[in-house]
């Protein structure tokens with residue numbers, strides 16, 4: 001039984017991606033970032049003296065933020081816990097803190113809490129965590145790729161020291177790849193990778209160690225026992241086609257999501273929504289697209305849709321993830337099945353064309369503001385009819401500039417609630433057309 005468990009755990013370890021298998025566990029294996037971890041530098045000293053404060057690690061992807069948090073925990077004998085600011089809810093934070101308290105109470109063991117994407121922490125999450133950072137129950141290590149002085153909340157910033165990580169240098173990445181080729185945790189010396197191929201991979205990695213290791217792994221899988229530059233190139237191209245979170249594929253999925261809602265296919269909309277979440281998309285980005293969609297593709301066919309989208313966003317900001325997926329799903333299902341109209345979009349486009357092409361046409365005299373006697377004597381406001389003085393609070397009248405009389409911008413659909421507006425619109429057009437003009441009035 002024991003043997004079995006051991007064997008399966010070992011297989012799992014080998015199934016993990018190369019970058020994961022090669023993650024340094026000691027400071028000696030950590031590459032680059034000499035300004036932090038070199039002899040006598042701040043972080044090395046803090047680790048040696050076991051006095052690591054709460055930190056915010058700011059740096060590009062794949063430069064060792066997560067790794068550093070692991071190394072710190074291991075070297076200081078602290079327990080390591082990790083949360084995602086995007087995916088973990090307040091409940092997860094409370095449970096993590098409770099475990100940390102327990103560890104301290106029973107074993108006097110400290111806890112390092114790693115929070116990925118710390119700039120996405122919302123108010124509720126912060127309130128649940130910060131008092132415990134203050135008390136020292138947990139040492140917080142947050143990671144962010146965004147400039148913390150703009151993106152990280154002040155309450156957090158004042159409790160943690162910001163540390164900057166740099167993209168890794170080419171030589172550092174080459175050394176890292178060589179180690180991965182030889183190390184038994186890595187490719188175990190079974191693959192030969194020539195220098196040109198290594199340089200090619202490193203140059204395609206933009207200082208990102210995870211990218212470099214993942215590319216090496218793909219090249220090794222592609223090429224067998226020997227990897228040269230041509231094989232590395234081919235492998236990388238193939239990979240780029242399969243998955244590219246930040247690039248084309250991302251936009252394809254967003255596009256499929258919007259089109260599914262527009263096409264009233266609620267199941268497809270849910271599928272693409274989930275694809276985006278799983279790929280690590282910021283839910284707020286999805287919400288913003290939905291708020292726009294509610295106006296652009298539903299509009300007055302169901303004016304409640306805009307409210308549903310905005311309320312769901314507000315709810316999400318209150319509860320965060322994972323519970324925030326519920327208002328998100330609710331809004332997606334509502335928007336997908338609501339009656340559709342693009343009359344808002346076309347109305348604005350038509351009005352804008354009239355303004356940009358027609359130039360600043362004069363305001364008709366009867367609509368002008370007449371605050372002074374002089375203006376009144378010049379005819380400003382003369383002949384204005386106050387609609388409330390007429391039956392039904394309406395009187396047929398011209399409001400557009402003279403040159404645009406009779407132009408229609410709004411083309412209401414006959415869908416959903418917009419049907420009512422369409423009927424009212426037609427009625428008004430009829431009254432305008434059949435109005436009896438007073439003598440002297442232009443036709």
Ligand SMILES: Nc1ncnc2c1ncn2[C@@H]1O[C@H](COP(=O)(O)OP(=O)(O)OP(=O)(O)O)[C@@H](O)[C@H]1O
Pocket residue numbers: 018019020021022023024029030031032033059060061062063064065066067068143145176209210213
């Ligand atoms: N400085 C480094 N020294 C050695 N290996 C590194 C270093 N930085 C990254 N790596 C390798 O890259 C992998 C990913 O790094 P890590 O998870 O620390 O990145 P990160 O900075 O947290 O980036 P992300 O924000 O993308 O998660 C690690 O598993 C490790 O193999």
